[in-house]
Amino acid sequence: MECNNGNCGDLVAVSGNSPVDVWEEQDWDHHQQHVSHLYAVKSIYPAPIPIKLPEAVPDNIKEAVSMAAALMWASNEAAGNQLRQVVELFLTEMGIPVKSAKGNFLPPHSRIEEFKKGDPENGEALLAVKWLGNSSSHPGGLTRDDLLNGFDIIEFVLENKYGVAKAQLKAIIAAINAAKGPAKAAP
Structure with a gap:
């Protein structure tokens, strides 16, 4: 990732996970199902x-x-x-x-x-x-x-x-x- 602060712009490495059993939104009127991904950060370097x-x-x-x-x-x-x-x-x-x-x-x-x-x-x-x-x-x-x-x-x-x-x-x-x-x- 890159810092979006104009005075910074530092690059950082981010790691973590995304659970498989995440929340789902169902739109029965349009016959669609949306899955939202939740990311859990476990480390940032440099933090x-x-x-x-x-x-x-x-x-x-x-x-x-x-x-x-x-x-x-x-x-x-x-x-x-x-x-x-x-x-x-x-x-x-x-x-x-x-x-x-x-x-x-x-x-x-x-x-x-x-x-x-x-x-x-x-x-x-x-x-x-x-x-x-x-x-x-x-x-x-x-x-x-x-x-x-x-x-x-x-x-x-x-x-x-x-x-x-x-x-x-x-x-x-x-x-x-x-x-x-x-x-x-x-x-």
Whole structure:
């Protein structure tokens, strides 16, 4: 397949299946029978990432998000577990230790609680993704909507930490408020 976005045009390979026993529509008035084919995508390579990643996001986190995007076609649960790994990589990037002073590994929940002390809003968001990741460890534990919520939450956190849109908008807001109207030199 080829992306129809004019700025993209990337080619991707798509695989999946089409069940034989699909729905049929019968038109008795015209003596016709129509069979509709349903295609179930099982993989896309390279997989589209369902969120926008700020450029400044570290490569290891980008790769983990990309892997979650690839896994979502095969298994919501596998993708959810991968998003939980994104949380752990993010915490490490933020300087939250992986091990305690005694050398024991710290569970993700403890690391998130430590992170929340300095950043409650993003900490709560990371906790939500961790819970989704926990549910991913059980068969049928995550729906596609749950998984997409997890991606959206990750996007929220990454934009807050690595994005520039929020800072740019704050500067524009401050300039407009200072001018009490349109700002002549708004960024």
